[in-house]
Amino acid sequence: MKKHEKILTAIFVTGILAFVIALLYRVFFEHVILDYIVFNDPFLIFCGILIVSVLGIIPLLLNIRMRKRRERGMDTISKLYTTSFAVSLFPYILIILDCTAKAVFGYTSFGRILYGLEAIQNRLLFIWFYVFCCIFPILPLLAYWQFIYIISLIRTKVTTKRS
Numbered sequence: 001m002k003k004h005e006k007i008l009t010a011i012f013v014t015g016i017l018a019f020v021i022a023l024l025y026r027v028f029f030e031h032v033i034l035d036y037i038v039f040n041d042p043f044l045i046f047c048g049i050l051i052v053s054v055l056g057i058i059p060l061l062l063n064i065r066m067r068k069r070r071e072r073g074m075d076t077i078s079k080l081y082t083t084s085f086a087v088s089l090f091p092y093i094l095i096i097l098d099c100t101a102k103a104v105f106g107y108t109s110f111g112r113i114l115y116g117l118e119a120i121q122n123r124l125l126f127i128w129f130y131v132f133c134c135i136f137p138i139l140p141l142l143a144y145w146q147f148i149y150i151i152s153l154i155r156t157k158v159t160t161k162r163s
Contacts, residue, residue, distance in 0.1 A: 001064060005060060011056075012060070014053075015049045015053030016053045016057075018046060019050035019053075022046040023043075026043065054141075058144065063152075066156075076152070077149075077153060084145070084149075088142040088146055091132070091139065091142060092139075095124070095128050098123065099128075100120075102119045102120065102123045103120050106119065107123055
């Protein structure tokens with residue numbers, strides 16, 4: 001690892017550990033139950049630190065891994081990366097299929113039956129966005145992984161064209 005990578009790794013791991021320590025402190029010493037009350041105003045700072053740390057450490061570790069593969073003479077982007085990219089598209093396909101089905105066959109929301117674009121908007125906002133972005137942040141992480149993969153793929157193509 002290069003010196004700046006070690007420093008960034010230490011910073012990001014420290015951010016993740018700060019979140020874990022703050023969460024454990026709130027649960028064990030302040031006796032706060034693990035629900036939405038845990039995430040009050042002062043604790044949101046630690047949540048932000050966690051998000052920045054996770055979003056920072058993913059491309060850092062990916063670059064380290066790709067450089068090691070390049071130094072060994074292997075392809076920079078392996079088939080596992082390509083497969084994981086294809087698998088990460090699966091939830092988006094399910095969301096599109098679900099929204100299309102709700103638009104065609106109707107979607108009951110708050111006692112009304114919705115069709116078409118209104119059903120798609122309602123389903124995306126109230127179910128998929130709330131569940132997969134707020135409660136379980138799966139979709140943003142998948143989108144971030146896809147973004148990093150595409151950037152890595154473009155960088156690899158450009159460097160192979162030059163040589």
